[in-house]
Amino acid sequence: MAGEDDVPVAKAQNTLQTLDRGLQALTLVSHQSAGISIAELAEQLSVHRAIAYRLVTTLEAHGLITRGAKGTLHLGAGLLVLASRFEPQFRTVAQPTLQALANETRAAAFISVPQGDECVAVMVAEPEGGLLRVTYRVGSRHPLVLGAAGIAILAGRPERSNDPDSVRQARADGFSVTQGQLQRGAIGIACPLHHLGQPTLGFEASLGVVTVGEADIPQLTAAVTTFAQRLKMLLRVTE
Template identity: 35%
Template sequence: MTTKPGDTSQTLGRGLDVLELVAASTEGLTPAQISTELGLSRTIVYRLVGTLVEHRLVRRNAEGLLTAGLGTVSLSQNIAPTLRNGSREVLEQLAEELGATAHLAIADGEEALAISVVEPRTTTFHLAYRPGSRTPLGVGALGRALLAAREGRAEVFESEGELIAGAKGVVASIPGSVGLACCVGVVTLAAADTSTWAPRIEAAARELGEILLG
């Protein structure tokens, strides 16, 4: 049987739809859920999932739920430099205006991963925050903002002393980052008055959303 170009394009499109849906899920999906969500027959979904599993783009856990596989890592290996370069100017402005260390982070599995960090240049004292740092997802303002981003919610979170004693974080989820959960925020000394910072950080999140996510 000869495959027509149109059939190939349709199959590829459906496969990408399945991959995007699975990647956006935090708990994993069953083939039946994918079938319902995308309006495809289960036979087609099983065939597409089988191919994606074979290429390690999707994995099937012990409960039969489908989640993003390790093969997606190689597809996104250049994402960190892209995010770092795209966010630099916004983070520099945020750090200088608030006098606090600004950062961009993404959800990497069950951890929050700091992609880009900019320290203020004009402060006498500030907290340092190393790029590549990892913290548990869901813990502190940073972790909660990333969970909100996964759900497509634009929200600002504040926490004190949850990740680092004597430190306070104010972080906003980046709208539209469901497939790639991102957030932007600042970390500062606990004594700092951050009561007016939320609108500024929300503005930075909107700006970064336009730059990074189109």
Template identity: 40%
Template sequence: MSKTLHNGLEILELLAQYPHGLSLSEISDALGLHRTVAHRLVRTLEAHRLCRRDDHKRISLGTGLVTLAESVEQDLRTLARPVLEELADAVEATAHLVVRESADTVRAMMVIEPRHSDVHIAFRPGQVHPLDRGSAGLAILASMPPRPEERPEVQRARTRGYAVSTGEVVSTTIGISAAVPYRPGGTQAAVGVSVFDASDEERVGAAVLAAAGRLAELLG
């Protein structure tokens, strides 16, 4: 593994957690890098527009990342948006599309808030979580063959078609998700909602399951 590339990517991942930026010293201290090394890496990232400095010399993510991200699962994001919007409005809760990113992690690719609700949960897309924590990851695991020592929640999700988790990603929040039927060569993904109250779990679960099926149809 390239240590230099690894350190540069660590800087980008760190900056993603601080939308208002960090100073060079803060980056250096957070990652345990010599200030000279951090400076050289930041200058390289700046040259590729992956990060930028403001008038106060604080460093934040750059617009070049937008260009790189535009082509990532473009079809999936384009087709998922209207499905998530319809789901969010139907259950009056924040809807999300989560994709499997690695062997043991998932990432929130898209988050859609309802247009009409008294109160709802808000969080940013891009968050990464363990595959076996949270309803989306559990739903994806349930779409796969059974594995030894898998969680009971995965087994229940495999039976009813959707997974439920409480407080595993955001405290006091209940997640209800269903896996998007897998396409050969495609990304493993799940559609879900985040709610405060699961007293209407069956209705919400049915809506989530229907949304996942609709997205699968659109993806062909």
């Protein structure tokens, strides 16, 4: 008899149903800071409670989910181990692309991620053999609603009624352009590396450049969007 995972390739589109449900369960749990019950998880997954229970038990055995005192589900510490192993791999893949973007645009290139309501630069590359006229370092942070990097991250999320016009415009364009928001004379351009609430990187992030003074904005924008697509292909990000 066919098992739960033995779904036809055409129907499952080359995915394993149980694994897919398990990953969906992790995503749903991650969105509930106060935790979620197995019954609620089963309802959101549209599966029988017994199936949800088996999914949770399996994820719990691997440390990816933990249960609180009242049985509510939370993300487990096992995810921190995976994240710590992922970071050096991500840097190995992303750093050459980031450096190439900096060299081509003669601007500081960056990858930023959200932390609460702030945007934080986690990787920065400076153009080789040139004089950099803007200060942008790893750990630089600013509000998500200011600066190209943060606006691009917000533009990669599903639309909200209170989205600023800058985020709506960036979502329509596929990139964000800001001038003088974080530093006088600075021009920032960024693209989201995730797509409308589907962070297939495993997290939300943006790729961009920042420079000071006169700049060919269309040329910089073309370079950023091209390199963003290149990086997403390297990371096997699909939209």
